[in-house]
């Protein structure tokens with residue numbers, strides 16, 4: 001929800017990033033205030049996941065220019081774990097499988113690490129079990145999820161739910177959901193969206209990366225940005241997603257000139 | 265190393281042995297005498313031997329450690345930390361010698377579990393198995409072990425007998441500069457089911473000594489044996505081991521080996537699918553660091569049709585350590601409908617760590633399924649990033665992933681307290697960085 005007096009959670013200025021010497025992000029400007037939900041749309045290969053991973057601190061990407069403030073700290077100076085502990089969360093487009101690590105062990109470790117940092121009590125395995133089962137109900141997840149290895153042999157949809165579960169546990173200040181909707185059938189999509197909506201409040205913010213307008217029927221964005229070749233080429237309200245749905249991305253190229261420079 | 269030094273070494277070892285029989289089993293004397301002859305004609309292997317290409321055991325020739333004499337200073341309290349609470353039956357051997365005061369055998373099992381000399385009532389059965397599964401041809405260490413054979417852990421699971429609790433065979437090294445010759449014989453008669461743990465430990469973390477062990481396992485039809493082998497010798501020890509299992513009709517053999525200790529270790533495992541529809545499930549983990557060398561050679565010999573073998577071997581190699589895995593699978597011409605899979609996965613934690621892994625398939629039947637694969641790699645950067653993105657430091661992430669890599673094998677051990685001990689050992693090693 002847009003409110004005039006909200007504070008900035010994320011301030012990105014002129015962000016350029018490369019991988020193996022190839023520039024992928026070519027100057028991103030973008031501000032997220034608390035309480036807001038932003039959608040980022042764009043064709044495959046436009047740089048959406050790159051932006052998400054640069055924000056989360058993936059070491060394969062080199063930031064060559066620009067700045068990112070998280071609240072008022074220099075995000076780019078922090079290693080990934082410090083970003084997570086500070087309240088940044090990335091739901092991966094392709095969640096990683098970790099054979100041999102039980103999901104419950106992983107979730108508790110992540111939860112306790114972040115809790116400790118916030119000066120709160122850690123939960124022992126029994127307490128955590130109650131806590132996590134409660135959250136799992138919200139996402140309609142089967143209890144056997146906990147005993148399996150992290151994401152190993154999970155279906156695409158199960159992996160995505162596991163990401164949203166982690167988000168629900170860690171209560172991040174800023175969540176970036178990278179195509180959490182792809183691979184989900186409509187029922188699963190609704191459940192995931194419901195989970196996201198329960199987490200969203202006035203003190204946090206979300207960036208929802210998606211290909212499809214259908215997710216935005218359930219998670220209503222305050223802003224929609226369109227990415228193309230490593231830049232945000234268009235920004236609008238939630239109706240922009242509908243326009244894209246009707247006209248396709250070619251329409252952007254035609255209208256880009258007149259709309260260039262608009263930013264949230 | 266010269267040949268004469270080698271044969272001197274063997275002569276020297278053999279001369280140390282008091283060959284006078286201590287029991288009245290003449291077949292046993294004959295077995296020993298043959299082994300002495302065999303050992304006398306053999307030489308220590310060198311890297312020129314195909315089977316020892318990666319493992320240089322020449323340092324052994326400079327260490328003519330005599331056979332250990334019995335020393336039973338150990339008290340029950342000294343081995344408290346090694347006990348497994350699930351195991352009601354435990355045979356303890358100190359430097360290769362049976363230690364009755366540390367062992368426990370429930371009364372009802374005393375005729376089927378014990379030291380070799382105590383089980384002479386099963387003479388005919390023992391005679392038909394002892395020395396019949398591990399070959400001493402071209403195997404100087406097995407020949408030496410048999411030459412020195414006196415005490416041995418013997419277990420005979422009778423027909424249709426089901427033992428829920430595992431039997432713990434605990435081989436403790438206490439003396440330096442000696443050689444011990446642990447020996448085990450496990451016989452599963454038709455339809456029996458049991459779990460046996462072979463556990464090699466040292467009470468002195470940096471004692472130099474040699475363990476030369478031989479284990480023979482026989483499964484009759486429909487027998488099911490779970491075998492666990494743990495090698496946690498001192499970091500200066502040499503551990504040379506031969507294990508052979510013969511699988512009868514529709515029997516099921518599961519074996520999990522965890523190798524953590526010794527300066528140089530070599531484990532030969534030979535599985536003979538001797539009858540139709542037998543199944544084996546073999547897994548191994550070597551986790552080594554410093555300048556350790558751990559060599560595992562396995563051979564699964566499908567001699568009869570409809571056999572199933574599944575094998576996975578993993579190595580975690582740190583510092584300048586060196587792991588070797590050679591997994592041979594033979595499918596004989598008549599062994600149609602064999603289904604065999606093998607995977608070798610290796611994790612290198614440092615630049616100077618080394619692994620040599622080699623599948624070796626010798627398939628002479630046409631209607632078979634054989635899958636195999638080997639990977640050697642570092643920890644996956646994407647997995648590390650994923651964990652970091654959830655708040656774990658890079659070191660924590662690496663430790664967790666290393667632990668998980670090994671835990672996949674350790675989790676197969678059907679004895680919770682042992683599993684926990686090994687998890688702790690692996691955790692300690694992953695966190696030493």
Ligand SMILES: Nc1ncnc2c1ncn2[C@@H]1O[C@H](COP(=O)(O)OP(=O)(O)O)[C@@H](O)[C@H]1O
Nearest residue numbers: 019020022024043044045046047048049050051
């Ligand atoms: N390792 C890499 N080396 C070079 N180019 C890469 C690498 N990884 C991704 N890219 C390129 O970066 C661009 C953006 O990819 P990505 O951020 O995944 O796009 P999106 O998420 O919008 O589909 C693509 O053109 C892709 O080919």
Ligand SMILES: [Mg+2]
Nearest residue numbers: 048049093179
């Ligand atoms: Mg993407």
